[in-house]
Amino acid sequence: MKQLQIVAPGQAEWQDADVPTPGTGEVLLKIRAITTCPHWDMHLMSGEPMFPGARLNYPITPGQPGHELVADVVEVGPGVEDLYVGARVAAWQDRGADVRLGGYAQFVPFAAKSLLEVRSDLAPEAIASLELAMCLQVTFDRLRDRGGLDGKAVAIGGLGPAGIIACQLARAWGATRVVAVDPVPERRELALSVGADAAVEPTEASFVASEEGPVDISVDCAGAAASVEFLMDHSKEAVALFGVLRDDFAYGWRHWCGHLDIVGYGRHNRDAGERALALIEDGRLDLKPIVTHTLPLASYAEGVELLRTKQAIKVCFLPWE
Numbered sequence: 001m002k003q004l005q006i007v008a009p010g011q012a013e014w015q016d017a018d019v020p021t022p023g024t025g026e027v028l029l030k031i032r033a034i035t036t037c038p039h040w041d042m043h044l045m046s047g048e049p050m051f052p053g054a055r056l057n058y059p060i061t062p063g064q065p066g067h068e069l070v071a072d073v074v075e076v077g078p079g080v081e082d083l084y085v086g087a088r089v090a091a092w093q094d095r096g097a098d099v100r101l102g103g104y105a106q107f108v109p110f111a112a113k114s115l116l117e118v119r120s121d122l123a124p125e126a127i128a129s130l131e132l133a134m135c136l137q138v139t140f141d142r143l144r145d146r147g148g149l150d151g152k153a154v155a156i157g158g159l160g161p162a163g164i165i166a167c168q169l170a171r172a173w174g175a176t177r178v179v180a181v182d183p184v185p186e187r188r189e190l191a192l193s194v195g196a197d198a199a200v201e202p203t204e205a206s207f208v209a210s211e212e213g214p215v216d217i218s219v220d221c222a223g224a225a226a227s228v229e230f231l232m233d234h235s236k237e238a239v240a241l242f243g244v245l246r247d248d249f250a251y252g253w254r255h256w257c258g259h260l261d262i263v264g265y266g267r268h269n270r271d272a273g274e275r276a277l278a279l280i281e282d283g284r285l286d287l288k289p290i291v292t293h294t295l296p297l298a299s300y301a302e303g304v305e306l307l308r309t310k311q312a313i314k315v316c317f318l319p320w321e
Helices: 038-046 130-145 161-172 185-193 204-210 225-233 253-257 270-281 297-308
Strands: 002-008 011-016 026-035 068-076 088-091 107-111 115-117 153-157 177-181 198-200 215-220 235-241 261-263 293-296 315-318
Touching: 002 297, 011 297, 026 088, 038 297, 068 107, 068 130, 088 130, 115 270, 130 161, 130 215, 130 235, 130 261, 130 270, 153 161, 153 225, 161 177, 161 185, 161 270, 177 185, 177 225, 185 198, 215 225, 225 235, 293 297, 297 315
Parallel strands: 153 177, 153 215, 177 198, 215 235, 235 261, 293 315
Antiparallel strands: 002 011, 026 068, 026 107, 026 315, 068 088, 088 115
C-alpha cells in the first residue's frame, strides 16, 4: 500500500508500506476519500505548531494529520461487535497524534468506537468531513443548553470550512436570520449559497447595514481577537468561541453591563457526531460546498499550497488515484 508522511517542513513523501493489521477494538479501513483539516495541514507543512507553546518533531507520524475520512471496513479486529466487513463508515472523532498511522494512507487501522456507519450512496465529499461537523455541533449543543437559537438572529464570524457549516447549523437549530461575516468576497458568496440571509465585511458600516441593531448570538469560527471583539460589540446575548484562539481578547465594561455571555468550547462526543450525521442524511447540512478541490493524495503538497494561498477552502484527497 501507499502512505503519506510529512518528513520535514514543506516536504511530504508518498511512501510504500505494508498493509497494517487491526488491533483490539480496531477495524482496518480502505480509505475512499479524506479531506484536509486546513490549519493542521498548513501548520505541519510550514513547521509552525498549531497551538501556542507546542513543539513539532519531524518526521511526523505517517498519515498525520489526516482524520476526516470516509472508508470501507475490510477487516475486523478482536473485540469489535458493532461493525462488519463491507460497512461504509466515517470518522466522528480524531484519534489524535498518538497513533501508529494517521488517515493519509490507502489502508488505516482505526478505533471502531470513533466511527459511525453511513449511507453508501452519499458522495465522499458529502460525508468525509463528518468529524468537523461534529466539532461544530458541540458548540451548537452548548448554545442549545443555554436556551437555544429558536427565533434568534445569529452571526457567524469567519467563513472557512467551519463557518460555512456553522451557517447551516444555525439555521437547522432554529435561527430565523443568519448573518455571515468575512473579509473575503468569495467566501461571503459561498455563505449566501448555503442559506445565509446576509454576508458582510467585518466593518461597522457593513454590519449595521445588514441588520437592524445587533444580533442575538454570534459564533466565532476565526479564532482571531479582532473577529471575537467585533462579534462581541454586535451581539446582545452571547458569543460562542469555536475558532482556536491564539491571542487574548478584551471583554470590557460595555460587554459586562450588557450582560454578554462568552461561551467556551465543549468536549467532543459521539452524540454530537450522531446529531451532525442525522442533519447530513436528512439534507439540512450539506458538506459538499466546503470541498473546493479534489486531488490524488499523492499530490498532497499541491493541495496544501492551494489552502495556503486561499485558492481552496478544503481539499478532498483520493488515495487510490
